[in-house]
Amino acid sequence: MPEGPSIVIIKEKMQQLKLEGKKVLAVAGNTTIDKEKLVGQKLVAFKSWGKHLLISFKDRTLRIHFLMFGTYLINETKKTPLRLSLHFKDTDLNFYTCAPALIEGDPDEHYDWAADILSPEWDEKAALKKLKALPDTLVCDVLLDQEIFSGVGNIIKNEVLYRIKVHPACTIGSLPPAKLKALVKEASAYSYDFLKWKKAGTLKKNWLVYNKKMCGRCDLPIHKKTMGKTKRGTFFCSNCQKQY
DNA sequence: AAGGATGTTGCCTG
DNA sequence: TCAGGCAACATCCT
Numbered sequence: 196m197p198e199g200p201s202i203v204i205i206k207e208k209m210q211q212l213k214l215e216g217k218k219v220l221a222v223a224g225n226t227t228i229d230k231e232k233l234v235g236q237k238l239v240a241f242k243s244w245g246k247h248l249l250i251s252f253k254d255r256t257l258r259i260h261f262l263m264f265g266t267y268l269i270n271e272t273k274k275t276p277l278r279l280s281l282h283f284k285d286t287d288l289n290f291y292t293c294a295p296a297l298i299e300g301d302p303d304e305h306y307d308w309a310a311d312i313l314s315p316e317w318d319e320k321a322a323l324k325k326l327k328a329l330p331d332t333l334v335c336d337v338l339l340d341q342e343i344f345s346g347v348g349n350i351i352k353n354e355v356l357y358r359i360k361v362h363p364a365c366t367i368g369s370l371p372p373a374k375l376k377a378l379v380k381e382a383s384a385y386s387y388d389f390l391k392w393k394k395a396g397t398l399k400k401n402w403l404v405y406n407k408k409m410c411g412r413c414d415l416p417i418h419k420k421t422m423g424k425t426k427r428g429t430f431f432c433s434n435c436q437k438q439y
Numbered sequence: 440a441a442g443g444a445t446g447t448t449g450c451c452t453g
Numbered sequence: 454t455c456a457g458g459c460a461a462c463a464t465c466c467t
Contacts, residue, residue, distance in 0.1 A: 197445040198445050201445075246446075260447075261445095261446085262445095262446045262448090263444070263464090264446090264463045264464055264465090291463085292462055292463055294447075294448080349444085349446085405445095406467095427444095428444075
């Protein structure tokens with residue numbers, strides 16, 4: 196489920212249900228949030244911010260984070276324990292193994308839309324500015340920082356670094372300005388490709404480095420290492436990706 | 440077929 | 454006191 200583009204796909208699917216203006220008639224599930232607060236509320240809109248699916252109501256917003264294994268079903272159920280369901284007149288939204296949260300008030304006060312790599316408000320300059328404040332941070336860690344690159348996950352991280360030919364262990368401060376710019380640009384550009392390929396069912400086919408054994412550019416082996424503070428699996432070609 | 444993974448939180452330990 | 458380690462969540466892929 197997890198990276199930003201997958202959440203956009205869920206959002207778009209739910210937007211097609213025409214639930215805007217409809218009231219929540221009942222809720223269920225083992226979530227610890229005060230779900231009763233949603234009963235009687237009129238749905239205003241489905242939104243997303245990075246890996247967060249947002250279902251907004253007049254006075255509050257329901258945030259769903261799918262983590263690694265979260266799933267959802269529309270008008271269907273399955274055996275695993277129901278985390279949260281929203282029952283509308285003709286529609287049930289059922290969420291499993293996810294982390295729901297209630298955000299009181301206006302979501303604009305909680306979310307920096309300029310940080311979302313798939314938002315029309317994504318702001319490259321703002322991202323650059325945030326990056327420059329972290330000269331000692333590894334580029335493989337910074338890409339996973341949701342305050343800077345909201346929606347980027349481990350696949351996007353690896354593919355972006357391969358695309359811009361930067362070794363994952365470089366620090367931000369060591370990168371030439373052109374590479375910093377490319378980093379910011381590709382974080383969003385690759386995410387749109389990810390979205391397009393995921394919709395077409397061709398995502399895996401288009402991976403160049405993630406889970407790959409050989410580099411398609413130079414025919415040398417792709418290395419896999421756990422790297423950075425984030426300790427995530429990192430794939431790279433030590434020949435094609437430069438260490439600055 | 441066992442083990443790791445597209446993620447994050449929160450508890451435990453030193 | 455706080456940072457790091459690590460389990461938990463449940464499913465799918467290799």
